[in-house]
Amino acid sequence: MIKLLLVEDDSSIVKNLSEYLVSEGFLVTSASGQNEALQKLEQRTFDLVLLDISLPDGNGFSLCSMLKSEYRLPVIFLTASGDEYSTVTGFELGADDYISKPFRPRELVMRIKNVLRLTGSKGKTVSIGAIEVDTEKGKATKNGKDIFLSALEYRLLLIFINNRGAVLTRTKLLDSIWDIAGEYVSDNTLTVYIKRLREKLEDEPANPTLIKTVRGIGYRMD
Numbered sequence: 001m002i003k004l005l006l007v008e009d010d011s012s013i014v015k016n017l018s019e020y021l022v023s024e025g026f027l028v029t030s031a032s033g034q035n036e037a038l039q040k041l042e043q044r045t046f047d048l049v050l051l052d053i054s055l056p057d058g059n060g061f062s063l064c065s066m067l068k069s070e071y072r073l074p075v076i077f078l079t080a081s082g083d084e085y086s087t088v089t090g091f092e093l094g095a096d097d098y099i100s101k102p103f104r105p106r107e108l109v110m111r112i113k114n115v116l117r118l119t120g121s122k123g124k125t126v127s128i129g130a131i132e133v134d135t136e137k138g139k140a141t142k143n144g145k146d147i148f149l150s151a152l153e154y155r156l157l158l159i160f161i162n163n164r165g166a167v168l169t170r171t172k173l174l175d176s177i178w179d180i181a182g183e184y185v186s187d188n189t190l191t192v193y194i195k196r197l198r199e200k201l202e203d204e205p206a207n208p209t210l211i212k213t214v215r216g217i218g219y220r221m222d
Helices: 011-023 034-043 060-071 084-092 105-119 151-162 170-184 187-201
Strands: 003-007 027-031 048-051 075-079 097-100 125-128 131-134 139-142 145-147 167-169 211-214 218-221
Touching: 003 011, 003 034, 011 027, 011 105, 027 034, 034 060, 048 060, 048 105, 060 075, 060 084, 075 105, 097 105, 105 151, 131 151, 151 170, 151 187, 151 218, 167 170, 170 187, 170 218, 187 211
Parallel strands: 003 027, 003 048, 048 075, 075 097
Antiparallel strands: 125 131, 131 139, 139 145, 167 218, 211 218
């Protein structure tokens, strides 16, 4: 069962949303603020965090930063702040998706499943040659040594893993990285991230064997 942590201080939202998500087959734990959320994270493991920006003892941005750096958990922001600044800030901190209140519960469920699929948060280890990716711990190693990836690099790697053997167009990769906020990643930025990922994964980045270029189309991981 998928385990969700809902960080929200509005009790009516917590009650209604928790009931709906449970009816959809999720296991939901709620926290009313940053401190309680951190306590819950110490007590048990979660697959994804639903996070409000406005919290009584902090803000969702700082908590998101901790969730990404210390727990490597997927994060979806739930907030009434639909302005461009909040959206950009959330994604810069590594948020995986962003949905403004009021939202449709069925759409949220779709987004949760999409983020879990893209991040590979299903508790398994995947091997690609000398590379091993532990999707439960959110870490990657090469020949047993840790590979230090940014949140976006890690997500890009998981997209390739989940589509091994398939040719992914640049447009598809951009859409997969940012979902509804594709405008915040340019085509040139994607090129930079592909280059960085190759430098960390490949024995010879100039002659890649893991992430191959399909000229005129995109990329493929064999």
